[in-house]
Amino acid sequence: MKTNNKINTKVNIGSLELKNPVMTASGTFGYGLEFEEYMDLNSIGAIIVKGLAIKPVKGNKTPRLVETTAGIINAIGLQNIGVDAFLKDKLPKLKKYKTPIIANIYGTSVEEYIEVAHMLEGTDVAAVEVNISCPNVKKGGLAFAADRVAIKGILDGVKRVYKKPVIMKLSPNVGPLEELARFCEDSGADSLSLINTLVGMKIDIEKKKPCIANIYGGLSGPAIKPVALAFVHKVSKAVKIPLIGIGGIMNWCDAVEFMMAGATAVEIGTANFREPDASEKTAKGIVGYMKKNNIKDIKTIIGSLNC
Amino acid sequence: MRIKSKIVSNTKIGSDLWRLKLDAGKSIKARPGQFINLLISESYQPLLRRPFSIYDAYGKYVEIVYKVIGCGTRLLSEKKKGDVLDFMGPLGNSYLDHMTGSKSPIVLIGGGTGAASVFFLAKYLKSKKIKFTFIQGAKCRDQMVARAEFKKLGCAFATDDGSMGNKGFASDVLKDVLKDDSIIFTCGPKPMFKAIKAVADTKNFVKVFASFEEYMGCGIGACVSCVLEIKTGDTTEYKRVCKDGTIFDLNDVEF
DSSP states (O other): OOOOTTOBOOEEETTEEESSSEEEOTTSSTTSGGGTTTSOGGGSSEEEEEEEOSSOBOOOOSOOEEEETTEEEEOOOOOBOOHHHIIIIIHHHHTTSOSOEEEEEOOSSHHHHHHHHHHHTTSSEEEEEEEOOOTTOSSSTHHHHTOHHHHHHHHHHHHHHOOSOEEEEOOTTSSOHHHHHHHHHHTTOSEEEEOOOEEEOOEETTTTEESSTTSSEEEESGGGHHHHHHHHHHHHHHOOSOEEEESSOOSHHHHHHHHHHTOSEEEEOTHHHHOTTHHHHHHHHHHHHHHHTTOOBGGGTTTOOOO | OEEEEEEEEEEEEETTEEEEEEEOSSOOOOOTTOEEEEEOOSSSSSOSOEEEEOSEEETTEEEEEEEOOSHHHHHHHTOOTTOEEEEEEEESOOGGGGOOOSOOOEEEEEEGGGHHHHHHHHHHHHHTTOOOEEEEEESSGGGSTTHHHHHHTTEEEEETTSSSSEESOHHHHHHHHOOTTOEEEEESOHHHHHHHHHHHTTSSSOEEEEEOOOOOSSSSSSSOOSEEEEEETTEEEEEETTTTOSEEEGGGEEO
C-alpha cells in the first residue's frame, strides 16, 4: 500500500515503527509465505508468525479445530518447525518483503523462553511476542500466565538476551487482566497484545464426545470481539505501554473500534482463514476511513473514544 | 488462485446429493484429486470456507458433487444460477503425483461423495487411454454419485442395501478383481480405507493412495488443523491434509 503523503498511518510498538497498525495474529498466518499468493505481504504493518519453540513441536491429536457460532475453537498444541528451521528455511524467504517479521515465542520453562529469544537476537526478526497465554498446551501456556515469578523471570531474561521490542501476549483466562497487564509493564514489557483465545468447548451429542481431542480449546473469531474490546479498553486505562488489540477483528471497522478503545495496533487472526487478504483489506479500509473523516494522523484515533 | 465464480447450475442429483457447476471466468487447470475451498456465506454463519473435491474441471468450468450435511452445505444447496461464489483453488496434491508410469493394473475406488474425486481421475485416465478398474460404493442407489456418468466409464457398483450393483461394500468387489502389483487410488470414509487395506494386504506389492478428509481451518497449510499422523522413519509426524495431501500413501498413515 502506498503511503499517502497527507495521511500518516505509522504507529510505534516500542522502538519498532510500523507503516500501519495491521498485523497478523500468530497461529493464523503460518509463516507468512502461505499467503503470498493471496495478498500483498508488503501492505501490512507486520507479520507475526506461528509460535516458535527451541525444538520442533508435534502438536495435539486431532480433531484440532471445530466451528462454533461465529467462531472457531482450536487446540493445535503449538505444532511448529522450531526456531532453527524457521531461521534457515522461512526467514530468508520473507526477506524480500519490507514488512517486519515478529516471532511469537514460547517454551515449557522460563529457561526455554529465554533460549528462544536468545536464538532470535541478531537476526532479522523485528520483535518477539511472548506467548504466556496459550490455553492448549499442558506445559507452558496458561500455567505461566498465572505465575508472577515466572513472568518476571521470562521478561527479565528475554529482555537481557534480546534487544528489540518484547510484546507480552495476554490471556483473559486467568485472573484480573488489568493487574497482569500492569505487572508486565512494571517488569519491562515494551507492549502488550490482547486477548488470546478464550477457553471453550463444543460437544458432539450423538457421540457424547468433545468435538476436539484436547476437550477444551481456544475460542476465536467474531464471537469474542465484544469481550476482547472491553478488555482492551480496560487495560488501556491501566497501562501506558502500547497495546495491540486482538479478538475477532474481521475488517477495518472492527480495527478502528479497537483503536478507539485504546489499541495502538491490531492483529487479524481467524479472518485470515475466511478471507486470506483480510489484513491487507483492513489496512486499506483504515486509510479509507481516515480520508472520509479527514483524519491526518492515525495516532489521533488511538484511545479517542468519548466516554 | 482465488476466484469469484458464477453458478452455472446447482442441481439435486440424489437423496441430499447435489451437483454444482461454477464458471471461473478463466481456465483453472485442476488436476484429479485436488479440491476447492468455497466461501458459502456472506455472514459469519458458517464462518469458515468449506472444502470440496473437484468432480470435474474443463476450460473455465469446475464442478463439485456435495452432500447436504450441515448448515454450510444446506446454504450451498439454496444457491441459484448466477449467484457469485468465492473459491480458493485448485488446492492440494493430485493422484497423478503418485502415478509411477509403470504397467501396474490401476484400480479406482470411490466411497460416498468421495467418488466425486475419483471420477475426475477416471475421466482423465480414459482421455489418456489408460486402462483401469472402477468401483463405487454407497449406502443405496439414491446416494450413488452421478450414476450415469460412472456407468459410461465402466464402473462396478456396490450398495449396503443391494439397491444397485453388488450388495455389500466396495472392498468386497475389490476382493474379486484385485491382482498382484496393482495400484489403487481411492477417496471415501476411513473405514472403507481400512477395508481396502485389508484386501490389498492379501496380495503382493499393492500400493494404495487415499485422499483424506479432515476438519480444515484455512485450506492452505497455515493453521495446521487438518493433520494426519504420518510415519517418518522410526517416528511419526503430523502432516497437513490440505497442503501435504490430501492424497497419502496408505502405508504411511496412522489411522
